[in-house]
Amino acid sequence: MCVVSPAGEALSSACVVLGVVAAPGRPVQMAQRALADGLQSVLEQRLPGAKWRIEVEQDRLVAAPASDADIVAAARRMLLRRGWDVVVCLTDLPLHTRARRPVLAHASPMHQVAVVCVPALGARRGDRARHLMAQLVEQLLGVDPNLPRSGAGSAPDVSQRVRELGTDVGEQPYAFTARVLTGNIRLLLGMVRANQPWRLTLRLSRALAAAAAAGVFALVTSDIWRLADTFGAVRLAGATVGSLTAVVATLIIGAELWERAPQRRNREQVALFNIATTATVVIGVATFYAVLLVLAGVAAACLVVPRGFSDAVGHPVHVSDYAELAWLTCSLATLGGALGAGLETDDVVRDAAYAQQNSTATGDTDLQ
Structure with a gap:
């Protein structure tokens, strides 16, 4: 009815x-x-x-x-x-x-x-x-x-x-996760937005420190300059995917962010949680990568002298060469961030991944 x-x-x-x-x-x-x-x-x-x-x-x-x-x-x-x-x-x-x-x-x-x-x-x-x-x-x-x-x-x-x-999406065994996703799209968007995924890596101090150290090392190493010059777009894109996957896997698996359904009737609730968790981490890490890419480009332009860069790669350098260097540097820095994320405690990672809304004693709402 x-x-x-x-x-x-x-x-x-x-x-x-x-x-x-x-x-x-x-x-x-x-x-x-x-x-x-x-x-x-x-x-x-x-x-x-x-x-x-x-x-x-x-x-x-x-x-x-x-x-x-x-x-x-x-x-x-x-x-x-x-x-x-x-x-x-x-x-x-x-x-x-x-x-x-x-x-x-x-x-x-x-x-x-x-x-x-x-x-x-x-x-x-x-x-x-x-x-x-x-x-x-x-x-x-x-x-x-x-x-x-x-x-x-x-x-x-x-x-x-x-x-x-x-609404229960049903118990059909095929494409269950896809059914949960398509049947709860607005709810999931609300959960992820409330979770503030763009702030995730800002709460991980060790990951940030490791990423900065790896980025600086890449920028001052002539071998990295030559690798960036010879990699090409396909390998650079592969490095991007690999570095992002490494950070996402480190955070989710290392801190045990995924849930397991204790009973069959909990499958949808747990699937919602896991999908929202994955989306939060992926968006947070992608935002982190985008910021690192901009910073790597600025740092490369300021710190890498064209003459030294040209001598290392064996040909005159152009803007595209600096872009490739920034791209590889960003991927290496992100891998460094994955190592740093692995050093974070589980509680720190959970606090970073799951934003919390707090109401003060006067009834105001403070987003943490």
């Missing part, structure tokens, strides 16, 4: 399951109060496109002392175990940013997990707690609640994301 929206469009029987995990005491009381005050109606109004079902679970998830990452990981495991689509965790443990500043809530769109620090709510009750939980669910779907619902992020776009989240 189809449900017809106020605009007249037929909606499928898609259903999004929100799991609310609350610690005993005040957190579970707040969860029950938000449910009684109409949290489901608020979600269906602000995030149309599917029916919403809310399941409340009393569980502390982790014992103190525990980090924010521990809470998110435990909530993610429960999400997969219970078959939920998104989860909001109400905890009585303190939450902090990476700079150790206290915050009211975390939202991790990649993990589809939001965590609320109940003590930071102070005396807030009812509508404010309900509004905060609805806002966090919007952030998990990659929707900016501060933007007007027109143009990008408009109601039809939001409805499509919700519908994708609440």
Whole structure:
């Protein structure tokens, strides 16, 4: 049976399951109060496109002392175990940013997990707690609640994301990943955009240092000049593909960023996570490569003297020769970045790969 929206469009029987995990005491009381005050109606109004079902679970998830990452990981495991689509965790443990500043809530769109620090709510009750939980669910779907619902992020776009989240692509064994990708394209785009992939490598200090060292070495080595002159476009393109693949594989495999489905019913949820993770890392590494290419071109023009360059390659040099040198230098620097990425701890790589949205105690949103 189809449900017809106020605009007249037929909606499928898609259903999004929100799991609310609350610690005993005040957190579970707040969860029950938000449910009684109409949290489901608020979600269906602000995030149309599917029916919403809310399941409340009393569980502390982790014992103190525990980090924010521990809470998110435990909530993610429960999400997969219970078959939920998104989860909001109400905890009585303190939450902090990476700079150790206290915050009211975390939202991790990649993990589809939001965590609320109940003590930071102070005396807030009812509508404010309900509004905060609805806002966090919007952030998990990659929707900016501060933007007007027109143009990008408009109601039809939001409805499509919700519908994708609440619709099962089916269990056909053939081309399952392709079906997940095409059936959840707007949801995936929202997750990746909220994850800020262009900032990924900026958070990896060892990778940046190794890339800089490799780039400087390449620019001052005459053997590299001769290789750049003789490689040709095909080999240079192959070096690009190889260096990018090395960094992507190092980050994903080395830090174990991919998930495995604990049950068959979790396949779509896990596939969404893995596709979004791969897209985040690929976009981040490609952005890193593009920036390195520009810097290598500027450095080659400033540091490599034309006469010395010409003597090394055995013919007069032109702009194309400098471009080839910058291209090879960039690929070698990226390989150096792969080595540096391998030295990063798993926690550092995960923090870099999965951007987190933090809400301050005053209710403002700070993107980290």
